[in-house]
Every structure is written in structure tokens, then in C-alpha cells.
Amino acid sequence: MIVVMKSGAARKEREAVTKRIRELGYTPHIIHGTTRDVIGAVGDERAKSVLQTLESMPGVESVVPILQPYKLASKEVKKESSVVPVSDTVAIGGKEIVVMAGPCSVENEAQIIESALAVKAAGAQMLRGGAFKPRTSPYSFQGLEEEGLKLLAKARDLTGLPFVTEVIDPESVDLVASYADMLQIGARNSQNFALLRKVGQIKKPILLKRGMSMTIQEFLMSAEYIMSEGNQSVILCERGIRTFETATRNTLDLAAVPVLKAKTHLPVVIDPSHATGNYHYIAPMSYAAVAAGADGLIIEVHPDPEHASSDGPQSLKPKKFAALMEKLRLFAEAADRTL
Numbered sequence: 045m046i047v048v049m050k051s052g053a054a055r056k057e058r059e060a061v062t063k064r065i066r067e068l069g070y071t072p073h074i075i076h077g078t079t080r081d082v083i084g085a086v087g088d089e090r091a092k093s094v095l096q097t098l099e100s101m102p103g104v105e106s107v108v109p110i111l112q113p114y115k116l117a118s119k120e121v122k123k124e125s126s127v128v129p130v131s132d133t134v135a136i137g138g139k140e141i142v143v144m145a146g147p148c149s150v151e152n153e154a155q156i157i158e159s160a161l162a163v164k165a166a167g168a169q170m171l172r173g174g175a176f177k178p179r180t181s182p183y184s185f186q187g188l189e190e191e192g193l194k195l196l197a198k199a200r201d202l203t204g205l206p207f208v209t210e211v212i213d214p215e216s217v218d219l220v221a222s223y224a225d226m227l228q229i230g231a232r233n234s235q236n237f238a239l240l241r242k243v244g245q246i247k248k249p250i251l252l253k254r255g256m257s258m259t260i261q262e263f264l265m266s267a268e269y270i271m272s273e274g275n276q277s278v279i280l281c282e283r284g285i286r287t288f289e290t291a292t293r294n295t296l297d298l299a300a301v302p303v304l305k306a307k308t309h310l311p312v313v314i315d316p317s318h319a320t321g322n323y324h325y326i327a328p329m330s331y332a333a334v335a336a337g338a339d340g341l342i343i344e345v346h347p348d349p350e351h352a353s354s355d356g357p358q359s360l361k362p363k364k365f366a367a368l369m370e371k372l373r374l375f376a377e378a379a380d381r382t383l
Contacts, residue, residue: 045108045109046085046107047065047097047104049081049082050080050103051079060099060101060103060268061103062074065083065098066229070376071085071086071089072084075318082123083290084118088382095107098125109278112307113268115307116271117308117310125311128164129249130249131206132171134169136339137311138339139380140169140381140383141338141341142169143169143342143369144170144340145166145172146173147344147356148352148359149173149352150192150277151353152380153198158198159346160199160202162362163362165381168365170206170225170226171199171205171206172207172342172343173207174198175190175196178212178343180235194223196223200225200255200343207225207226209223209224210228214239217242218246221246226250226251227249227251228245228250229252230254237269241269241273242273243270245273247277248275251276252279252341253315255295256285257327260300264280264304267280280304280310280312280313280337281302282300282312282315292319293322294321295321296316299336300331301314305337311339313338313342314336314340314341315342315343316330317342317359318344318355320358321358321360324362327342327371330343330368331372335375335379337379344360345359
């Protein structure tokens with residue numbers, strides 16, 4: 045159920061409502077809107093009729109049931125699109141399309157610094173790079189772990205770019221959060237519910253990637269796990285789904301962008317690198333993503349992809365990335381967005 049507060053409702057009225065929600069055995073989640081606040085009451089669906097009594101409280105306009113199984117992520121809770129701040133200079137979900145770029149994995153200081161300088165010069169607003177790498181083979185490069193986080197932080201200090209990096213298990217969440225500006229949940233962990241709950245308890249934005257065999261509803265239910273723990277700063281990332289097609293690494297589901305926009309208030313970004321697995325296709329898929337309404341892109345860029353420790357074939361060289369960004373501005377303008 046959601047409790048819709050009246051426009052201009054006093055803070056003490058909102059606090060009284062949240063207190064009563066707790067007394068009834070539910071967990072309140074306050075969602076701030078442009079004109080009024082709503083309070084999501086999450087808990088046992090079987091006894092939700094008791095929440096209707098909240099309509100008689102001062103400051104309450106109405107109590108409305110949420111029909112979707114994903115309560116807090118639903119557009120029923122918040123009609124306007126959410127804007128998720130990442131740093132003092134970067135927010136995802138507004139008019140500006142945010143581009144996150146950098147190598148798949150942090151390999152050494154020279155590589156990540158060169159990458160960070162290159163993507164900033166091209167116009168990227170964020171740096172991406174993996175310190176912990178979940179790989180299909182146990183013999184593949186697994187990342188530099190905390191040393192990689194330190195190198196990403198050094199690149200941030202040098203360039204001013206906030207960075208996003210992946211967290212792969214609940215035990216390392218606090219460590220990664222102590223360095224990163226935004227934490228990424230990869231496709232393989234998109235239904236790791238212990239991990240989702242853990243990142244829901246921190247105060248850092250979360251980039252949640254869609255699992256390769258996930259339906260849209262399952263994707264949004266994973267977002268719900270994070271939000272139900274109190275962290276409302278979730279960004280959804282479509283990175284391709286597994287189909288019968290073998291010409292690309294995955295099949296980029298661009299239709300997911302307008303579908304998600306219709307169902308949720310959360311920002312949506314596209315990862316054309318993991319979706320296609322081939323650097324030749326990244327630029328056209330990036331342009332198409334902007335046309336479809338994406339709020340951002342996460343793109344792999346490496347100064348020497350032929351010798352990359354991971355995902356070299358899908359990484360752009362800095363010059364190609366700069367050319368992509370230049371043309372992307374035209375698509376952003378056509379979509380009434382900025383870059």
C-alpha cells in the first residue's frame with residue numbers, strides 16, 4: 045500500500061504516519077515527489093486492509109493499494125522519473141545522458157590512469173573499471189581486488205571522475221563502498237538475494253544489471269530487494285539477454301528501455317559492450333539506446349585492447365570512443381537531451 049500525503053503536509057504529520065505504519069507491523073519507505081510525498085508501507089499482503097485506517101490521520105490524502113509485485117520500484121508509487129545523484133557533479137535520470145567509460149578490469153596504474161584521462165577528454169562523466177571480476181573460468185584474471193580499488197580512487201583524484209565498480213559478494217560490500225562512488229551488481233549476481241539485501245543497507249547508488257535470462261518483472265523484483273532494505277538509489281542496466289543468436293555475445297533488448305520507463309520511475313542505462321561483445325557494434329547500439337530513451341551508457345574503453353586481461357574484443361580504443369561521443373551528442377540533441 046502507499047500512503048499519499050497532502051501537498052504541504054507538515055513533517056510531524058509524516059512522522060506520525062510512519063510511526064503508525066510501524067505499529068501496524070509494516071516497514072515505511074518515504075519517497076519524495078515534486079509536489080508531495082508518498083509513504084510506501086511494505087509487509088504482509090494478507091493483512092494490508094488494516095492500513096486503510098491511515099486515511100483518517102492528519103496530512104493523509106489517500107491510501108492506495110499497489111497492484112504490481114514490485115512495490116517501491118513501481119510507477120504507482122512515484123509518477124515522475126527518479127534522478128539518482130552519484131556525486132556533486134553527476135546525477136543519472138535527468139535531462140543529461142551520463143556516459144560511464146573505462147576498461148573492463150583494472151590491470152595496472154598506467155592502464156587505468158591513461159583510460160581515465162582519455163574518457164574524460166572525450167566527454168565521459170564517470171569512470172568504470174573492475175577490481176573484482178567474476179569470470180566464467182576460475183583460471184581467468186579475477187581482478188586486483190583492493191589494489192584495483194586504490195588505483196580507481198587515484199584515477200578519480202587525478203581526473204575528478206566518480207567511478208563505478210562491481211561488487212561480487214556480501215562480504216566485500218563495505219570494502220568496495222569505502223572506495224567507490226557507485227556499486228555495480230553484475231548479471232551473474234542479479235538474483236543473489238543476500239548480496240542485493242546487503243547493498244540495500246548502504247548509502248551508495250547501485251547499478252543493477254539485468255541477468256542474461258531475466259524477465260522484466262524478475263529484473264524489477266531484484267531492484268525491489270535493494271529498495272526494500274532502504275536504498276532507493278537504484279539504476280537499472282540492460283546489458284543483453286541470452287537468445288539463440290550467436291552473431292553477438294548477447295542480444296541487446298532495446299525494447300526494455302521504453303518498457304521499463306512505463307513500469308518504473310528508476311533510471312535506465314544501456315551496456316552495449318557486454319550486449320554485443322564486438323567493438324564494431326558499440327557505436328550504433330549506443331545511438332539506438334539514446335533514441336530509445338536511455339538515461340546513460342556504460343562503455344568499455346581500453347588503451348590497448350589487443351592485450352587486455354579481459355573483454356578486449358568488445359573494448360573501444362580511445363580514438364574510437366572520442367568519435368562515438370562526438371556523434372552521440374547529435375543523437376542526444378535529437379532526443380531533447382544533453383551529453
